[in-house]
Amino acid sequence: MTQNTPLSSCPLNHFREVRQRVLSTAQLRAHGVSATQAASQCLPSGPWQQLLPGVYLLHREPPTGADRLHGALLYAGRTPTPGRRAGSPQAAAAQAGSGYGAAMVTGLAALTLYGFDSAPPLMSLRRIDVLVPRTRRLRSTRFVQVLRSAGLPCPGQVAGVPVAPVERALADAVAELTDAAAVRRLLTEAVRGGHSEPAAVVRELSAAKLLSRAPVVDAVDSLLAEGRAVAERRLYAMVRDQGLPDPLWNVELRMPGGPGLGGVDAYWPDQAVAVVLDTRAPRHSAPEAGEQKEHDARGSAYTTGREHLEELGITVVPVAPRKLREAMEQQATVVRTALTAAADREPAAYVMILPR
Structure with a gap:
């Protein structure tokens, strides 16, 4: 079967109009493609590949960073078991219509999306952290690390991707880092780059019980010093620019x-x-x-x-x-x-x- 051969009443050319080349089983079913048909497309001679359980890549090339990112969200955002809550009302409202349920990117991948220079490119990340409600029965798999939270924060949007707030993304990233220098770079850039304020970052680190970890202790001191320096520069700018x-x-x-x-x-x-x-x-x-x-x-x-x-x-x-x-x-x-x-x-x- 070639890539241009229709699987159903909906030809494959239709899928090229979709923003991403990654679709879930549910999305394929909505286009009239059964699970059996999708599996047949992923045979060695077929034009597709299975990226994650229930998530398909509609080409045979290696997945791009964007493919992996959207695939991770589709995997984590699958419809939860009926009767289970999908997260806080705020998070649910923010995610309505996104196609990703209550799932959102967090950790280093989120910081990369926010434009942190000290965060690695998506393609070089060994894994993508995705935040989901604690009630979700979902396992980490392949390059997707599932993190559960009793109370999901309200996500932001970066290029249409639901992303955890900077402070939460920092805490989730720092929780997995053992390199003190890397932790210091991330925390300092959060303040220096105008992404957050020191108090908000420290509160999130405290809530995650990370402030006593060795790589974090010295980094927090640097964070607070950087925060004061940034605040002083803004105060100088206020006096100058506002004509005081x-x-x-x-x-x-x-x-x-x-x-x-x-x-x-x-x-x-x-x-x-x-x-x-x-x-x-x-x-x-x-x-x-x-x-x-x-x-x-x-x-x-x-x-x-x-x-x-x-x-x-x-x-x-x-x-x-x-x-x-x-x-x-x-x-x-x-x-x-x-x-x-x-x-x-x-x-x-x-x-x-x-x-x-």
Whole structure:
């Protein structure tokens, strides 16, 4: 049987109009091709090949990265057993009509789709991780690694492919990596490339119970340092691009002859307005007693320092790095409003300004 010979009332030429050259048994059945007919096409002399159980490649060439990716999703997205839930309502709604059920790509394959330079090309990946609901009775096979989750995140879409959020994809990738340098590159690029914020990444790593793993410990420190550097650059850009007056950068405030009041990232002395970047690391899940005490002490010091400055008449504008990334103009408006309102306030107490 040649590739141009019709198997049913629907000729094979019709399949070339499909976006991908990979079809599941159910999709073939919808085109009038039975499982027996599909199997016959995959004989050594036939024009097709079976890529995965229930998934067929409609050519004899080696599968491309896209073939493997879509094949993995078709395999993992097969219709679940009737009566079983396909995942959270949000995930189910997002996946409606995708043809992949509740399945989504995660791990290194997802990071590749997001454009991470430190993630390998699809063709070089030994496996493709696919996230499915925990209730799915589905085994990993060939190049497909099935990961189950009790609560599926709402996927994003990259070129029509359902992809786990960056933070979840990072956690799933890091869980399988033992190379500390590779882990550090991925986490650093997530922040440097604007894909996510350190706090969100650390929360996901914490939820996956990965923060105590050796390759992750040092990488998280680098991640937080990179996150602060990126936030500072965005703060500089906000002041410059939004036409705000130049402040004093990275200074420490101190009472004359008295105690220090803490450092601020930007300070307008004439208006007594300070901007503070809140780049504190989120608390680890189930921390040790000592770690919990240290975390609580840092949070208390942050709050106390801000309250002390405000008691002295200094307006403190806390800025979250995420808001600088997603709503810079809005944050600039908040700062501009604080500067304008200074004329209507009582003069602030005199403070010394020192380099930090």
